[in-house]
Amino acid sequence: MAEHQLPERLSPLEPDYHLGSHGNFEHGVDVILSETRPGSILQLAAWPGEEKRLIEVIRKVTGLALPDGAGGGVSSSARAVFGFAPGKFTVVDEAEGLAAAFAGVITPAIGTLTDLSHGRTAMRIAGPKAEWVMAKFFAIDFALPAFPLGAGRSTNHHDIFAQIQRSGADQFDIYVFRSFARSFWKALCHASEEVGYEVQ
């Protein structure tokens, strides 16, 4: 299906995406902000009692083994998966076409697949002050013991719903509605000014 051409995707952050260092960075840049632009963002949901089968499907298709427990997740350099609600998972791939890989494997008896690749925007915050900046937005515990590596969280910032995955010890990936993404991005930049930030 390599000949199947999808329309080129434009970044909603574009008018406010300014590469380089900003804010109070004279003493160093303490967070790096970026848009990760994954090709595929999917939401998978298992019918009650079918969670284990869905987790097995995810492992077969992506090679990622979900750990047990609410909000558990795992990521590799190209792919990520995490639970964001009971029986529901967000699956992300750097490449386009992940929905096609799942189609037919997630049978109607197991659950549903929703392709949100064009509906969400993914931003990454990384650096020694990432937890600090995130804690200004969301009323959840970002400390590593409470929010382990790979884990996902569903929360919101002033009605902008956000799914957050810890993709590194000091790195978080944030998924927000595309229509709110630029507003959230600007807020993220403002909140990062005090620690000094670089947009990459």
Place this chain on the structure above:
Amino acid sequence: MLITCPYCGPRDVIEFTYQGDGNRERPQPASQNLDAWNAYVYDRLNPAGDHNEIWQHSGGCRAHLRVVRNTLTHEIRSTTFARGGHKAEGRS
């Protein structure tokens, strides 16, 4: 006020939406028992103390929850998923 979502853990009440009294018993849709419908729509215990409630974690995992909240102290005594293990009442 913190509500401990069984999926997400403790979260601020701002993430939740109140879905009403958890004691309501909804009549069968075809029921023509007007007293039962009247009780479902209007009768509330309004206790000063522990109260069964339905909440939705609308700003988080979006699960519907059964919550026991003390109306005098706002202490949350328990939270469980509304789905499963409960008689079909309230909204779930």
